[in-house]
Amino acid sequence: MSVWFSASAVVPALRAEWGLSREDTILLTAAVQVGFACGAVVSAALNLADRIRPQLLIAAGAGLAAVVTAVLPWCAHVRGLVVPLRFAAGFALAGVYPVGMKVVVSWFPRKRGIALGTLLAALTVGSALPHLPVPVDWRAVLVGAAVLATAGAGVSALFVREGPDAAPSPPWQPRYLVRMAADRPQRLVCLGYFGHMWELYALWAWLPAYLAATGGPRGLTAFAVIGICGAAGCLLGGALSDRCGRAVVAMAAMLVSAGCAVLSCAVSGTVLLLPVLLVWGVAVIADSGQFSAALAETADPRYVGTALTAMTAVGFLLSAATIQLLPLLADAVGWRAAVPALAAGPALGAAAMRRLRR
Helix, strand or coil: CCCCCCCHHHHHHHHHHHCCCHHHHHHHHHHHHHHHHHHHHHHHHCCHHHHCCHHHHHHHHHHHHHHHHHCHHHCCCCHHHHHHHHHHHHHHHCCCHHHHHHHHHHHCCCCHHHHHHHHHHHHHHHHHHHHCCCCCCHHHHHHHHHHHHHHHHHHHHHHCCCCCCCCCCCCCCCCHHHHHHHCHHHHHHHHHHHHHHHHHHHHHHHHHHHHHHHCCCCCCHHHHHHHHHHHHHHHHHHHHHHHHCHHHHHHHHHHHHHHHHHHHHHHCCCCCHHHHHHHHHHHHHHCHHHHHHHHHHHCCHHHHHHHHHHHHHHHHHHHHHHHHHHHHHHHHHCHHHHHHHHHHHHHHHHHHHHHHHC
């Protein structure tokens, strides 16, 4: 997952060396989200996550993401390739993240909360790695992310296997997506997830810009909020959901997250901003694993991979919209007033979880 924000993390260097505009930098980040959504739609329509061996699908996705990330530093003279390469990275990762969730679910049928929380903790740390302030050339950041993705592909091909709770490979069933949308519990889980995704990646993508614009603490702050606090939130949310229920934990996390988004306006530019961001970093991702666990428990066991892929497809497409909208709103009203708009998603998501709990 380190390839996800690899280009976004080196945007200042890319602007200086390639002369990128503000719109170009927004496209670099949004292209990954759109690519992921498109890849997930193709995978869900063809039921790939349920019909192909997961270790092969993950290895292929990670390997392709590594290749398109590694060649990016050498494309300055072909500017038209930059956004398509980032799109391809997102497209490839659609074969990694949802499929990984399916594998984890097959090994831990009764402890899905903490198991998926551990997987999501790995996602947050991987996504945050490019934000580490290391004294290397920006090209090394991209190549390093590609090397890590290659290692992930190798680990998957050699060691990843489905667990004993995995269902046999089903026939191709393109109409399962219609059945999924018609089922009320699955629909409510997805609506909660969409509220979660409205906020998550917009915060992660633009946190460095927000800190720079508001005079907030710099340095390791972005890595701490996304990686350290995010991983802690995933593990805490997963452990609690196995005891208290998926809907309860997801609803509580989203309410805290929405509160932090609103509170950020009042504490911006003060010493209280860092504590609010740290709490936000925990809450903003603590609910993510609960949606995946809840969907795995309500979907047809034969098509769990398809259901997870379809849900993430729409969620990441929505996140691409907020990634583009947030900086435009910040240009109009300033980052301090723009960031609280992220609270709308988790507030609506919490309402969906309340209905699911009933």
